Amino acid sequence: MTLLALKNISLRFGGPPLLDAVSFAIERGERVCLLGRNGEGKSTLLRLITGAQQADEGEIIRAQNLRVAEMPQDIPPQLSGTVREVVASGAGALGEKLAEYHRLLLQDPERLDRLGQLQSQLDAQNGWALDARIDTVVSRLELPPDTPFSALSGGLKRRVLLGRALAAEPDLLLLDEPTNHLDLDAIAWIENFLADWQGALLFITHDRSFLRRLATRILELDRGRLTSWPGDYDNYLRRREERLHAEAQEQALFDKKLAQEEAWIRKGIEARRTRDMGRVKRLYEMRDQYAQRRKLQGSAQFSVQDAERSGKLVAEAKNLCYAWDGKPVVRNFSTAILRGDKIGIIGPNGAGKTTLLRLLLGQLQPQSGTLRTGSNLQLAWFDQLRSALDERKPVWENIAGGKEYVEVGGARKHVMSYLQDFLFTPDRARSPTHVLSGGERSRLLLAQLFSQPANLLVLDEPTNDLDMETLDLLEELLLDFAGTVLVVSHDRAFLDHVVERVLVFEGEGQVGEYVGGYEDWLRQRPAPVKTSAAPPPKAAAAPVVTTPPAGNKPALSSKEKRELADLPARIEKLEAEQAELGLKLAELYSSNPAQAVSTQKKLSELEQQLAAAYERWETLEAARGG
Structure with a gap:
């Protein structure tokens, strides 16, 4: 359909x-x-x-x-409230009513008039089904429902945005x-x-x-x-290359024919007297067709400037330790980095990847342990925060300290011509830096990076916002680079293509070292300890059953088997009581406000009992093996 x-x-x-x-x-x-x-x-x-x-x-x-819903690229600045309220806002006006209802119950339960109004509106618009759906979404996305949205990490905020989109049942x-x-x-x-x-x-x-x-x-x-x-993607790459090749051949034939016709029209006066007017008309059409042709967007053409070779040893760390506010960031870490090594650093946001880079480069002193750095190191650093860019200056002034020329490969090159290699037109090169898109900023930082000779490249999240063609070129350059590369990246394909070793943050300050790229690390890493951080499904949410791996299923005792058999009836009874109290509450808001408050309290207790019953049912079913 x-x-x-x-x-x-x-x-x-x-x-x-x-x-x-x-x-x-x-x-x-x-x-x-x-x-x-x-x-x-x-x-x-x-x-x-x-x-x-x-x-x-x-x-x-x-x-x-x-129903269409969107998870935007950027986090909307106007979003506020708890996680559950932000998720509910994705369901439009009805979701806003639900959010207000729950907010009043928690913060201002004495406002019985407004609660009564909301209760009636939610009853009439099937709001409780939406309420159950939001609980299910929050549970499946493993979100903390009552945590303020503003207090979340960037990753969790994006997960909330996904929940907000799913709440609309798109x-x-x-x-x-x-x-x-x-x-x-x-x-x-x-x-x-x-x-x-x-x-x-x-x-x-x-x-x-x-x-x-x-x-x-x-x-x-x-x-x-x-x-x-x-x-799939690989099929697309193959067929796209075939299409571009055919397009180039077709255009070459067209251009050859056009050149022949242009030569014909410029023949002497005698030829022009006898020329075919239909042929002249076709020539004009070909000229229009050529003028309207849109050329394929160019590819960046940058290169790395090799500095003099560094010493064989780049850095040697022994038992490095560093903590922040009493929490270990790096603990007892030892490694040796040699000239030509290409090393990836992997870890969750906030784990300390940039801190590890600074420790290895001698820019941050360890609290214990020793570091020895090599000789003749010439460093170029790609900063994920783009702090090396001066937002107030035009684009071109961010290259080579504002000089008009740069030295590239031993030759002098005008900065505007150099920027064209990074796909900046002259007009764009004169634009203020603050108007650039994310992809343009990344290309400008690469232009700045490669305008200086280096034998040690440090790349902190270089792939964000780069298009795939530029990514491919950057990978090829790094593979051919004779110096040393240290790269922090969450791009799995980039890591697999470029690095030979990975340093992985494994928690509690431990940094593991593995040969190969991301996929190689997946094969070598220790099996993760399975824990469940998801909140239990609430009353109307369908329970989620997690089956333990084969060979690890604990047997149920006789008592637990009887408990599991009795739980469906208990849940059914609690849900019936919940439905009955919900209907009663709607009447009490208008007839007996004082009793409505106590009934609401009983209803909240019932919801907690239901959540506990569902959680216990899930645990026993998982232990039984589903």
């Missing part, structure tokens, strides 16, 4: 059209990835689907009662760079969740591992045109 269809959609903001008569459709259950270079209009296309942007021409056909979910700025655990969690989700998905990503795991079809936006590529 077709959920959404775009037909001949066109949109321009001056200059060439951003979308040029594009058409596509999404079927129920599809997981479609939208690819394209930075600035091609991918996020704009999502805004067209949500209605936040209007097209100049064309139509969007939606299935009847289609038929189509839109995701714009869902893995940006998440650590590996958070990326794996969202990836696994979406792989099991039954709705349709349209997402934008530069995370190649995420793309390979989820996409069942790929849409490519290129020079205003949209093409569909069934199958």
Whole structure:
């Protein structure tokens, strides 16, 4: 069944059209990835689907009662309240009423008039079913329902945004760079969740591992045109290369024919007297066709400037220890880094990856242990916070200290020409730095980084916001670089392609060392200890059963078996009491407000008993083996 269809959609903001008569459709259950270079209009296309942007021409056909929800790329600054309230806000006006109802129950239960109004409205609009659904979403996403949204980490905030989108029960979910700025655990969690989700998905990503795991079809936006590529990412890469090759051959033939016609029209006066007017007309048409041709966006062409070789030893650490506020960040860590090593650093956000880099480079003194650094080290550092960029200056002044020329490969090059290698047009190079997009900032930082000779590169999250073509080039450069590379990244494919060793934060200040990249670490790492941090499902939520791994199923005692057999009847009885009290409460708000307060208290106690019964049922079922 077709959920959404775009037909001949066109949109321009001056200059060439951003979308040029594009058409596509999404079927129920599809997981479609939208690819394209930075600035091609991918996020704009999502805004067209949500209605936040209007097209100049064309139509969007939606299935009847289609529900569309979006997880935006950036966290909306206006979001506030508890986690549960933010999730509920995704369900529109009814979700806002539910949030207000729960807020009053907790903070101002004496406002019986307003509580009564909300109770009546929720009864009339089937609000309690939504209430149960929100509890289920919060439980499945393993979110702390009563924690203020503002107090969460960036990764948890993005998980709340996903819950907010799911609260609307969307038929189509839109995701714009869902893995940006998440650590590996958070990326794996969202990836696994979406792989099991039954709705349709349209997402934008530069995370190649995420793309390979989820996409069942790929849409490519290129020079205003949209093409569909069934199958996986590797199939898309192969067929896209074939298409670009065929396009280049076709254009070469066209250009040759045009040159022949131009030569013919410029023949002497005698030839012009006898020329074929139809041929002249075709020449004018060919000229128009050539003028309207949109060239493929160029690829960055940067290179690393090798400095003089460093000494064989880059750094040797023995039993390094460092703690912050009494909490160990690095404990008893030892390693040796030699010239030419390419090492990745992996760990959750906030684990101390940047601290470890500073310790290894001698920029931070360990509290115990020793560090020996090598000779003739020339360091270039890519900072994920982009702090090396002066926002007040034009783009070009952030290169080479504002000088007009840079030394590249032993040759003198004008800074504007140098920036063109990083896809900055002269106009863009003169723009203030603060107007740049995330991808442009990353390219500018790379331009700044590679404008100086180095034999030691430190890259702290270099892949955020880079398009895939630039990522591929950066990988090739690092592989060919004769110096030493230390890289912090959550991009699994990037780590697999570039590094030979990984240092992994494993908790309590322990840093493990493994040969290979990310996938190699997965195979070698110790088996994780399974714990459940998820809050128990509430009364109306369907219980989630977790089955232990084979060979680890504890046997139930006779008493526990009887308890498990009795639990369904107990839960049914509690739910019946809950429903009865809910109906009674609606009447008491108007007839006996004082009794309504005590009844509400009993109802809250019932909900707690139900939650405890569901949790016990889940535990016993899991122990039995499901």
